[in-house]
Amino acid sequence: MTATPFSCPKRMVYGPCGGVRPNHDCEAAPEPCPFADSVVVPPPGEVVHRPRPLDLGTAIIDLVLPPADDELDAIVDIYRSLGAVALVGEHLDDPRPHIPHVNAERLAVLAQPAILTVTGRWRSTDEHADEVGRLVDAGVVAVHCVTGDHPAVRFGPHATAPFTLDGTRLAGIARAAGANVSVGESPAAPPTADRPARLAAKERAGADLAILNHAGTTGDLIAFADRVSATGATLSLVAPVPVVTDERSAKSLAAFPGLVLDDGLVDRVLGSATPRATGIAAAVEMGRTLLDSGRFAAVNLSGFAHGLTAVQSAEVMASIAGDLE
Numbered sequence: 001m002t003a004t005p006f007s008c009p010k011r012m013v014y015g016p017c018g019g020v021r022p023n024h025d026c027e028a029a030p031e032p033c034p035f036a037d038s039v040v041v042p043p044p045g046e047v048v049h050r051p052r053p054l055d056l057g058t059a060i061i062d063l064v065l066p067p068a069d070d071e072l073d074a075i076v077d078i079y080r081s082l083g084a085v086a087l088v089g090e091h092l093d094d095p096r097p098h099i100p101h102v103n104a105e106r107l108a109v110l111a112q113p114a115i116l117t118v119t120g121r122w123r124s125t126d127e128h129a130d131e132v133g134r135l136v137d138a139g140v141v142a143v144h145c146v147t148g149d150h151p152a153v154r155f156g157p158h159a160t161a162p163f164t165l166d167g168t169r170l171a172g173i174a175r176a177a178g179a180n181v182s183v184g185e186s187p188a189a190p191p192t193a194d195r196p197a198r199l200a201a202k203e204r205a206g207a208d209l210a211i212l213n214h215a216g217t218t219g220d221l222i223a224f225a226d227r228v229s230a231t232g233a234t235l236s237l238v239a240p241v242p243v244v245t246d247e248r249s250a251k252s253l254a255a256f257p258g259l260v261l262d263d264g265l266v267d268r269v270l271g272s273a274t275p276r277a278t279g280i281a282a283a284v285e286m287g288r289t290l291l292d293s294g295r296f297a298a299v300n301l302s303g304f305a306h307g308l309t310a311v312q313s314a315e316v317m318a319s320i321a322g323d324l325e
């Protein structure tokens with residue numbers, strides 16, 4: 001009997017996703033990723049998109065919207081005092097998933113600039129276009145188009161979800177729907193040599209900016225930016241800055257396949273007698289180096305300080321963003 005070839009559980013067409021493991025296995029199963037050795041570059045379309053520069057400020061800060069309006073008000077007050085753009089994910093464990101526009105509308109009422117993520121999960125192609133249209137109507141800064149993590153990564157081998165579109169095709173749909181388009185890329189995920197070309201393909205699909213995933217040191221990120229530039233791509237790049245303040249925050253950031261933290265930074269924080277202060281100082285230092293390199297339009301602060309409330313976490317992020325101004 002002939003074994004059935006393993007096919008991508010996310011139905012990627014221009015794969016690979018950012019979750020390819022270091023041994024080239026799929027993020028969702030112990031099987032070789034069919035895209036791990038090379039990317040598939042989509043054919044050039046008839047429409048030539050030129051990336052548009054967007055007003056991103058200095059720091060884009062991850063935001064998980066709390067259910068309580070008074071808590072969100074307090075967080076937004078902090079973000080707005082810095083002019084910071086919020087990056088809102090569409091997470092597998094969101095209490096109310098599949099509804100980015102609801103989050104966008106809550107933030108629009110508060111005049112908080114935001115980039116809203118839409119994953120390729122759960123919706124049909126038409127429903128994706130409708131969702132993007134609602135985000136445009138809500139006035140978002142950009143729609144962040146990503147394939148999204150496979151549920152098996154978080155919840156075990158039997159967890160699944162319907163995937164309709166990968167990030168590249170989603171970017172094209174979002175551009176056609178009138179959105180400013182953000183995409184993701186994982187510079188440290190195999191095949192690393194082909195990741196710049198994959199990002200250039202996303203630009204041709206419609207991307208205006210790319211928010212990069214954690215990929216090691218500042219030198220690694222700057223080198224990746226130079227390789228993207230060498231492809232001729234001109235989309236804005238947003239550099240990832242991890243806010244590591246304790247062992248749990250380091251582990252939760254490193255738990256996602258394809259993401260790599262700077263070991264030196266993690267060791268410095270975890271070996272410190274004052275890990276939170278050391279982590280904040282390290283994030284400021286990393287952010288400054290990346291911004292001063294001239295390769296990045298802004299930085300993306302992400303991470304979660306355990307033991308803090310959502311408002312206190314926002315204050316930690318704000319203190320870093322303030323020091324980067």
Ligand code: SF4
Pocket residue numbers: 007008009010011012015016017018019020021025026027028032033034035036150
């Ligand atoms: S690693 Fe990603 S692209 Fe590769 S098979 Fe798995 S889900 Fe598909």
